[in-house]
Amino acid sequence: MNDPNRPVYGALDLGTNNCRLLMAVPEGDGFQVIDAFSRMTRLGEGLAASGRLAPHAVDRTVAALKLCAQKLNRRGTRRVRAVATEACRRAANYRDFLELVRAETGLSLEIITPREEASLAMAGCAPLLDAAPETALVFDIGGGSTELIKVIVPAAGQGNPRIEAVESLPLGVVTMGEVCRGDLDCGEGYERIVAAAMEKLSCFDRDGSLGALARDGKLQMLGTSGTVTTLGGIHLGLDRYDRSLVDGLTMEFSDIEAISDRLRCSSHAQRSLHPCVGPDRADLVMAGCAILAAICRLWPTGRLRVADRGVREGILLSMMRADATASLHERTKEIQ
Numbered sequence: 001m002n003d004p005n006r007p008v009y010g011a012l013d014l015g016t017n018n019c020r021l022l023m024a025v026p027e028g029d030g031f032q033v034i035d036a037f038s039r040m041t042r043l044g045e046g047l048a049a050s051g052r053l054a055p056h057a058v059d060r061t062v063a064a065l066k067l068c069a070q071k072l073n074r075r076g077t078r079r080v081r082a083v084a085t086e087a088c089r090r091a092a093n094y095r096d097f098l099e100l101v102r103a104e105t106g107l108s109l110e111i112i113t114p115r116e117e118a119s120l121a122m123a124g125c126a127p128l129l130d131a132a133p134e135t136a137l138v139f140d141i142g143g144g145s146t147e148l149i150k151v152i153v154p155a156a157g158q159g160n161p162r163i164e165a166v167e168s169l170p171l172g173v174v175t176m177g178e179v180c181r182g183d184l185d186c187g188e189g190y191e192r193i194v195a196a197a198m199e200k201l202s203c204f205d206r207d208g209s210l211g212a213l214a215r216d217g218k219l220q221m222l223g224t225s226g227t228v229t230t231l232g233g234i235h236l237g238l239d240r241y242d243r244s245l246v247d248g249l250t251m252e253f254s255d256i257e258a259i260s261d262r263l264r265c266s267s268h269a270q271r272s273l274h275p276c277v278g279p280d281r282a283d284l285v286m287a288g289c290a291i292l293a294a295i296c297r298l299w300p301t302g303r304l305r306v307a308d309r310g311v312r313e314g315i316l317l318s319m320m321r322a323d324a325t326a327s328l329h330e331r332t333k334e335i336q
Contacts, residue, residue, distance in 0.1 A: 007078035008034065011315035012068055014109060016044030016087040016174050017143025017284070018226070019064040022312040023075055026320050035071055039064040040280045044087035044144045048175040053091045062104050069105040079323070081315050084109045085117050086144035086172065114168030117311060118149045124313030125224050126161050128248055128305055129153050133218045136161070137210060137299055140310060141225035141291050143174040143284075148204045148295075153220075167204040171197060173227065177287040184286040190264060197294035205298065214299040221299065224307035226281065227288030231259050232306040233276030241276050247308035253296050256304075260289040 006025040013020045020038045024031035041061040046054045072080055088094045088111045098109050112120070121140050129136055131153065138149040150165040177184070180193050205211055213219040232246040235255055263271060263285055271282040296304075 008075045009316050009319050010072045010075075010077045010080040010082075011312040011319075012065075012080070012082035012107070013311040013315070014043065014061070014065070014082065014084040014088070015143050016047070016085065016145070016172055017042055019043075019061060019068065020312055021068045021071065022316060023071065023077065024316050026324070031316055031320060035075065037064075037068055037071060039067075042143070042174060044090075044172075044174045046178070047087055047091060047144065048178055051091070052093045053087065053097050058097055058100065062101060065101055065105045065107055069107055079319050080107075081319060082107050082109050083112045083117075083120075083311065083315065085112065085311075086114075086142060086168075086170075089114075090144065090170075114145070114147060115166050118147045118166040118168070119163060120314030120318070121147065121224060121310040122149055122151060122161065122163055122314070123317055124310045124315075125222055125307045128222055128307050128309075129161055130220055130305075131156050133213070133220050135210075135213055135218060136220045136222060137214075137301075138222045138224070139295055141223070141227045141288055142172045144172040145169060146171045146201070146291055148201065150204075150210065165204070169200055169203075171200055171291060173284040173287040173291070176290065177284045180287065180290075184290060185264060187264070190286070190290060193290045194293045194297070197291050198298055201291075201294050201298055210299055214301045217301075219299060219301050221295075221301045221304040222307055223292070223295075223304050224310040225288065227285070227292050228304070228306045229308045230276050230281060230285060230288070231256055231292070232308075234259050234263075234274065239275055243308045246306055249306040250303055251306060252303050253300070256292065256296065260286075260293060263289060 008023055008025055010023045019041045023035040024033045041064050043057050043061045045057045101107055101109055134153050136151040136153055138151055140147040145168050148167045149163055152162045152164050184190055229246050232249045233241045235251055236245055268282050271277045272279040277285055
């Protein structure tokens with residue numbers, strides 16, 4: 001039986017490529033994770049060409065969501081928030097998908113805007129930001145889009161990080177992997193793709209101010225995505241991916257470039273065998289490397305911090321803090 005003083009909360013993030021669930025109980029100013037689930041469903045497979053969610057992708061995703069619903073029900077979860085992002089934002093048949101999910105699993109998926117997605121990711125990643133430099137670039141390379149967030153980091157004890165600008169660009173590992181599959185393994189082709197990604201991403205910094213801060217050592221960078229965590233695991237030489245070792249890791253750009261080059265020179269079969277890549281990511285990892293290379297070249301901070309956290313953590317914190325505030329108001333009324 002659950003402790004009423006430590007109720008269970010659930011946060012589900014359905015992206016273009018992955019379905020992720022996190023379940024936790026409040027603990028101090030944060031939470032303690034009690035269960036987690038992650039499955040690559042590739043909901044956005046074929047979306048770039050057709051504009052619709054494909055039946056086989058929907059079937060895979062609904063099967064994963066059924067497992068999530070079972071976990072949530074077993075724990076007697078007090079509150080659940082399930083969000084969907086880029087694939088559902090772009091798909092012409094998203095309403096049919098949401099209705100099917102509700103009928104098959106009982107889950108009500110909420111399609112969130114790019115800005116809310118960025119805000120939730122930022123809330124989840126905020127503990128990994130350094131107190132200085134005061135300006136940070138936070139990015140999330142997803143399956144169907146890449147989010148770029150400019151954040152102002154206050155001095156210690158002076159409040160929470162503040163989002164100053166957000167841009168969501170239709171540049172993701174699934175969409176790019178499908179369109180550019182052949183070129184990503186070729187040196188010249190890979191460089192062309194990086195250059196094209198730089199052109200698209202540069203709209204986030206039209207006046208060049210972020211680039212200038214990066215070159216002057218006045219910009220910090222934080223990345224949250226499967227791409228950066230995969231490269232982090234490879235960098236550490238892990239025989240099996242370990243979140244506790246990767247989350248918070250700092251990587252030099254030179255190491256990122258060396259790992260990307262090594263992966264590009266490997267065959268699909270060789271990538272599949274790497275424990276931090278695996279068969280599910282083998283055909284997507286180079287697309288992620290190309291987008292990451294574009295980010296690193298546009299904003300040359302020289303290093304980045306890796307975050308294996310984001311939207312789900314932001315959802316959990318927002319729900320728990322809202323409930324804590326409501327509970328405090330109720331107790332105050334009783335005293336009065």
